[in-house]
Amino acid sequence: MGVSALTKRERVVLAHLREDITLQDIADRLWVTRNTVKSQLRSAYRKMGVSTRVDAVAWARAHGI
Template structure:
């Protein structure tokens, strides 16, 4: 199985799939940066990043940034 397939499989769980952008945002959350800095890096607004973060949290069952980052590490997204 290729690295790309492994990462795609890691982002699929309990019937929900993280979008490509959600995986990017989730990986960015692992860095010591603000949502504003993530938005600047991704050329979107802070509100867009907030919406994507909320969607990621809902899909993976996280309620904090630390939980989301731990999930990302455990599933090979970071």
């Protein structure tokens, strides 16, 4: 799947994921709970076909996120 399959929020969370910060830091920046970030990442990982943070970051970089 391509970038268009991701929601806007999933793309935002992925962009923060590239900064190598904690999920709690991402949640604090986005004014949501850590569990919300985890849920958004699970959904994005499934759409990207990846299972690790490293793979997700690599995918995001390769797709311009």
